[in-house]
Amino acid sequence: MNRTGPWDAIVVGSGLSGLTSAAYLAANGKKVLVLEQYDVAGGCSQTFRRKNEWQFDVGLHYIGGVKTGDISRVLKGLGLHDRIDFVEMDPDGFDTFVFPDFEFRVPKGWDNYLDRLVETFPDEEEGLRQCVGTFRDVVGDLAGSGIPGVDTDLADFVARAPNLVAWGMRSITELFDECGLGERSRAVLTGHAGDYATPPSRTPVVLHASLVDHYMQEGAFYVRGGGQVLPGHLIDVIHSNGGRVRTHAEVASINVVDGTATGVTLSGDETIEAPIVISTADIKRTFLDLLDPEVLPDGLAEIVDGYRMATPLVCVYLGLDFDLAERMPNTNYWRHSRYDSEEYYDFVAAEKFDPDPPVYITSASAKDPGSTGHAPEGCSTVELMTWATPSLEAWGVESEEAAGKYSKQEGYLAAKDKIVEQLIDSAEEILGELRPHILWKEAATPMTQTRYTQSTDGSSYGIELATDQFGPLRPDFKTAIDGLFLAGVSTRRGHGIVGAMNGGVESASAVLGRNLRHEIQGGAVFGDISRLTAGGEGWDALEACRKLQDKSARRIAAAAV
Ligand SMILES: Cc1cc2nc3c(=O)[nH]c(=O)nc-3n(C[C@H](O)[C@H](O)[C@H](O)COP(=O)(O)OP(=O)(O)OC[C@H]3O[C@@H](n4cnc5c(N)ncnc54)[C@H](O)[C@@H]3O)c2cc1C
Structure with missing residues (x-):
């Protein structure tokens, strides 16, 4: 045709x-x-x-x-x-959260997840059951009722989706407060919140619950x-x-x-x-x-x-001269330097860089060992990500007019180098020495994202996924x-x-x-x-x-x- x-x-x-x-x-x-x-x-x-x-x-x-x-x-x-x-990631730990003094591996299945949370924080069992129960009720209501539109009969919607109505658009901070959760269990519950990059005080319960549910139902996968x-x-x-x-x-x-x-x-x-x-x-x-x-x-x-646009991402791409699967199970690592994830966004709001940013570490060659295209034989790739301010000034980009030519500007290159090295430092804490093994290194910033997709403020998540x-x-x-x-x-x-x-x-x-x-x-x-x-x-x-x-x-x- x-x-x-x-x-x-x-x-x-x-x-x-x-x-x-x-x-x-x-x-x-x-x-x-x-x-x-x-x-x-x-x-x-x-x-x-x-x-x-x-x-x-x-x-x-x-x-x-x-x-x-x-x-x-x-x-x-x-x-x-x-x-x-699709290739499945480790069903017993597709995400691994690394905090200063403990790790948490996220298993697939809501019951397994709750069991592991309770095992890790036995003193908070009641609050954790309430919190995870609310997540499950909210996604259950959403699956049954969908997102209300202009034609929706609101009285009927309230009757059919009571949990969604009660909690869906409130913040996860409010839910955590209601459940009496401590700082460390909150940090675990939001360990992969970089997947939407919104501070907990503005994260709708329905967004967070849907994200967790997306992986709980049948696990996490990579496209072969x-x-x-x-x-x-x-x-x-x-x-x-x-x-x-x-x-x-x-x-x-x-x-x-x-x-x-x-x-x-x-x-x-x-x-x-x-x-x-x-x-x-x-x-x-x-x-x-x-x-x-x-x-x-x-x-x-x-x-x-x-x-408001969602906080943009920064990504470092490394080609390594050895097989990373020897050091890295089939998981994503999320390294967190602190428990209060709200603080990450204080830096974003202040248009400053976090001195110790969170890092997400994932490796296509470790997730997809059966494919040959990711790296040469015996080698591997790894991608390191964080989220950061889109402020041109913070990134050393001289002016809005000069933004098109940002990639050669000295201030920008210095800011980019700094964050790249911070992310590699963080990755080395988890994966061992990487620098002598790097055969390819490059990075993408919010400016790169804008250049390639024409998004405002380098956002790849659209307007901020926030309660309002x-x-x-x-x-x-x-x-x-x-x-x-x-x-x-x-x-x-x-x-x-x-x-x-x-x-x-x-x-x-x-x-x-x-x-x-x-x-x-x-x-x-x-x-x-x-x-x-x-x-x-x-x-x-x-x-x-x-x-x-x-x-x-x-x-x-x-x-x-
Ligand atoms: C670093 C990074 C990691 C991510 N990791 C994950 C992940 O692991 N899992 C996950 O689920 N999501 C992830 N995401 C998010 C996910 O990739 C995006 O949210 C999603 O793919 C966006 O799809 P889209 O079609 O809405 O927008 P886009 O993919 O941005 O597509 C919009 C397209 O429109 C084009 N365009 C814009 N303006 C014009 C114009 N004027 N004329 C013609 N074309 C135009 C752009 O060039 C672009 O190709 C990640 C995103 C990034 C950047």
Whole structure:
């Protein structure tokens, strides 16, 4: 099928939210064009290679829900579930929290988790049972009732989801206080809170409970071959159902005439028309840059401008000359220098660097020993992450105007070097000496994230996942402008791989006026799955997602002949 425009729908951005949305629309008969400004599709789920020897993941290190949960359902609805392999992390300790004087290994299964918490803090048994019980009740209610929308009958919702209503949007600090928990058990309960990067005083109970549940239900997994495998398969669905993914295509404006979206104009002035536009680009850029202020409903620009972005991440990528699996079990380490995680965010609020930042340590080669692509034989990769202020001044970037050229500025290089060495110091405390073994080293900062995905303040989690910006308080998939829809991390299904993919399904549902989630749960598989070709021996996911502008141009030219 070699259909070109006119398009039924244009999706701005090829992260997992955009590709999932486009795949569901294409598989349901819509002619979809995905436009991606960078030259590799996949957004945060990308991998990148160095010297043809090392492969690193940007933003997919571990996920849950791949057997029967949300991610598996999203993949099943497109016929992809059996085409993608997942490798499980240690079920008895997929996350390992390292504190100054003890370690805690997080097992899968709510009962195992609670048992280990009680074993570690026997004096707090009652409070821990109350706290974990509340998490479970809240996610149970959420699964039964979903996120309320404008049409929801609130009295009915309160009756059906009493725990969600009572606790969901309150902070985990309030819940911990109510349960009388001490500093150390709170630190353990929030040991992996870098997965959403919000201080406990602003973290909604429903967010935290859902994150824990995501891993408790069936464990934590890595995608065999690396994160790029997911966008590679979604692109296959889009292309085999008559859609197109076009890279190197930056959307400069979303066009609206008489209150209705009419398409987009690319940087370079090409205008592409479609009656539906779905933006998965950063929410502030969507409303404040891509749309003419004149077309926005009164007050919307101020609301969007007022959103706080989630704290951005900093990542160090190392290639090592030995097999790290000899020193590291199949776990993620989270090293914490202190128990009160609120303090981490005091530094962020003060636009300063933490002198002893938390560090998350994960290794694709240790998680996925069966794949050959991560590192040369006998070698390994490791990724070290923390979260930090996005302040240009703190990062030594001279000015907003000079921000585009940040990477060569002396102040920036000094700030980056400092944090890189701090993270390596921390990793060495857990993994032993690394420095003499480093064959490849590079780092990504909030500025790097902005450069590659055009996100505000380098955030990869969208607007802060906080009590005043969560669930129904996040932007809906349908906007006030006819034909303009949203998906992506700032919308109602939230951030992360699961949030982005769920949001993709919701936005496609909003466009089609159907509830695709219910249809998938009922066993529906959309599109012609016999046409799918991605995967298998010799298939290279990164190559499948690269430089699609050339291929699109060739296909369009061929179709025109
Ligand atoms: C370091 C790091 C580690 C992470 N680890 C995990 C993890 O282990 N597990 C997990 O679940 N989540 C993790 N995440 C989060 C997760 O990767 C993201 O939340 C999710 O992938 C975001 O998907 P998205 O589609 O909403 O946005 P993105 O992936 O950011 O996609 C948006 C896309 O839109 C494009 N775009 C923007 N503006 C334009 C424009 N004007 N024109 C055309 N294209 C445009 C961007 O280039 C980008 O490709 C991590 C993220 C990072 C950065």
